Amino acid sequence: MLRALGLSEYNLKDVDGRLVGKSSGFFNHIADQPDVTMIDHIVTPTWQEKMILHYGVQIRPNLHHWRMASLMNPAAFRSRSRWLEEKLAAYDGNYDFIIQLHTLQAPGTRFRERPYVIITDNTYQMSRRYWPEWTPARGPNVHNQWIKQEKEVYNNALALLTYSDFARRSIIDDYDVSPDRVHTVGVGSRFIAQEIDPKKYQSKTALFVGYDFKRKGGLELLEAWKLVRQQIPDAKLQIVGVNTPVEDVDGVDWLGRISDHKQVQQLFKDAALFAMPSLFEPFGLVFIEAMGMGVPCVALNFGSTPEIIEHEKTGLLVEPKNVPALAEAIVYMLTHPEEAQRMGQIGQNYVSETYSWEAVGGRVMDKIHAALERE
Secondary structure, eight states: OOEEEEEEEOOOOEEEEEETTTTTHHHHHHOOTEEEEEEEEEOOTTTTTTTTTTOOOOOOOSSHHHHHHHHHHHHHHHHHHHHHHHHTTTTTTSSSSSEEOSSSOOOEEEEEGOEEEESSOOOHHOOOOOOOOGOOOOHHHHHHHHHHHHHHHHHTTEEEEEHHHHHHHHHHHOOOOOOGGGOOOOOOOOOSSOOOOOGGGGSEEEEEEOOTTTTTTHHHHHHHHHHHHHHHHTTTEESSSSOOOOSSSSTTEEOOOOHHHHHHHHHHHHOEEEEESSOOOOHHHHHHHHHHTTEEEEESSSTTHHHHOOOOTEEEOOOOOEEEEEHHHHHHHHOOOOHHHHHHHHHHHHHHHHHHHHHHHHHHHHHHHHHHHHO
């Protein structure tokens, strides 16, 4: 029986023996394996709890930039690694491998001596290249320190499992990791419909779900929606994730942040279309959730998104910075319900087969077993 120990920065909670929270499916599926037991799960400290007060982080006028500067800081990386070392030392000899989500820290300061697998959707270099707001400028030395630490964690791992080929290519190309140690496994969907009501595609209702409104392309979507309403006066756009309306636009319902997953699932169930022209998406889990509920997607032909959405098969992809094309794609989907239904059904089948937690977890365990056998 293999013994696994989980590490994550997400605040996962144990509810009746199952972890609940972001990306908890990875750990739950491992725990379900007949030949694996999950001995424990350690949550690493957040930026608020640990490093801001102790490691000289520069306070910035922009709170978001301050948070990211605090989080993506080499000193904070080392702080979290030292904190983990104290926790991990108590488990030494009691596990066969560690599975860690992301690389905001190393698996302790003695990570080179430990067997571990990394699962991640993003790298520092991807953020720096495509969304610099996540890597606030502090001089090349600071960037290089972080990259050096991240690279060492990657190169000492038994295996690296990524949500997307987009992230896999970055780990290989930006960090000089051997391709045979980096594998794309995806991530599982919370929402997969058992049946789809074909009437929903007649509703002319589009849905957007995203808390990081700017990065998720919300501003571009609002501009496109103004053009959509000129052609479809009764079209409705529901926006989840923004508590205060960004702009008063006809036909837009600002639903705020919704923590109830069942309520979000119902919105997907009723929507004719999911539209999110995200400017940088390490992996668009929300596209998987929409497709799992039979909702075709309109998005940008960029980053990991084309790996998820197949143009004219499960949705429509448009080029970045082309608001008229975005509006045209939305109009087409809302005025061709039979096409929306066709794409929605294909998407639901695809997610059921490829992005259920059973399918994703199977790929994860195959790679972990192979890595342990090589060790």
